[in-house]
Amino acid sequence: MWQQHLDKLTLAAVLLLAALLLALQLGDVKSWAAIDWLDILGEGIVLAVALSWLTLNLLNRPAGRVTDWLYYGSLLLSCSFALDLLDEFLRYPAHVRTMSWLESVPAPLGMLALTYGLMGWHQEQRQINRQLRGRERFLRDHRLLDPLTQLYGLDYLYAVLNRELALHQQQRLPLSILMLDIDQFAAFNRQHGTAAGDNYLISLAELLSSQMRESDVICRYAGDRFVAVLVHTEQAAAEIIALHLQQQLQRLTAAGQTLHCSVACIQATQTQATAVLKQAELALRASKLRGARPVYQPGHGNL
Numbered sequence: 001m002w003q004q005h006l007d008k009l010t011l012a013a014v015l016l017l018a019a020l021l022l023a024l025q026l027g028d029v030k031s032w033a034a035i036d037w038l039d040i041l042g043e044g045i046v047l048a049v050a051l052s053w054l055t056l057n058l059l060n061r062p063a064g065r066v067t068d069w070l071y072y073g074s075l076l077l078s079c080s081f082a083l084d085l086l087d088e089f090l091r092y093p094a095h096v097r098t099m100s101w102l103e104s105v106p107a108p109l110g111m112l113a114l115t116y117g118l119m120g121w122h123q124e125q126r127q128i129n130r131q132l133r134g135r136e137r138f139l140r141d142h143r144l145l146d147p148l149t150q151l152y153g154l155d156y157l158y159a160v161l162n163r164e165l166a167l168h169q170q171q172r173l174p175l176s177i178l179m180l181d182i183d184q185f186a187a188f189n190r191q192h193g194t195a196a197g198d199n200y201l202i203s204l205a206e207l208l209s210s211q212m213r214e215s216d217v218i219c220r221y222a223g224d225r226f227v228a229v230l231v232h233t234e235q236a237a238a239e240i241i242a243l244h245l246q247q248q249l250q251r252l253t254a255a256g257q258t259l260h261c262s263v264a265c266i267q268a269t270q271t272q273a274t275a276v277l278k279q280a281e282l283a284l285r286a287s288k289l290r291g292a293r294p295v296y297q298p299g300h301g302n303l
């Protein structure tokens, strides 16, 4: 998460360094006896807290307007508190007013920016809570479950995907889609019967539910095709999830065999669920072609 805020972290480091250099340039170092260590302890803690606000905000929040306000607020406060702390070690000549200006002005501005950011955060949280309540209503609606696998069906997938796409547009949060399809499942059914096929679908659904993250929404998209909506997930992270899933699928057997599944993941860029799913299907088709397996031969190991 911090990589997307690298420019902000660099700016903070540069400003704090500039404040230090300016203070050293303008002030004279106080004698050991003139230093008040209790003041230093108090002001040091205040600075450390402001810096922790700055970093916690950048480490935990996605890029956006609210994060920017919280960042600028805590940066101004950090600069002001850093100068306050330096004051304890340095004495400035009476005619130098720059440092007292620099110490006093950023603090109230920082407080204002931080307060504005917190108000934005409050609004954002209310919006998220509303969406979570809507999500929960869906979760409790059992008509939306596929009776065989107990995963969500197509209706739920469309509803969730459209809502996540709207959120993705508003808040610039990354969203990825993973699509999985069992290869040559029709041939497996013919060979071992639909009951064996059903058992495989149930085991696959259980594996998907246990291996994906809690925030991922897994749905049965078609007979032998599944879709996972990976919220707040960049394409690179989605690909790691897909790779991990492929490894776990090796352990899943049916009638003594390991069936091969094709997996594709895409970063959602369109605004409509239909378009996103079409894009995922194209990626899946390409993945199937890349990993094309020989035509199913009964009793010959992997599909």
Ligand SMILES: Nc1nc2c(ncn2[C@@H]2O[C@H](COP(=O)(O)OP(=O)(O)OP(=O)(O)O)[C@@H](O)[C@H]2O)c(=O)[nH]1
Binding pocket: 148, 181, 182, 183, 184, 185, 186, 187, 189, 193, 194, 195, 196, 197, 198, 201, 222, 223, 224
């Ligand atoms: N056992 C079982 N089979 C199902 C179920 N739903 C769909 N199928 C079967 O899944 C098969 C899907 O066939 P295709 O779409 O041709 O897929 P495939 O045979 O895996 O072919 P490729 O995907 O191209 O490798 C069909 O034979 C369906 O009958 C189900 O609930 N249970």
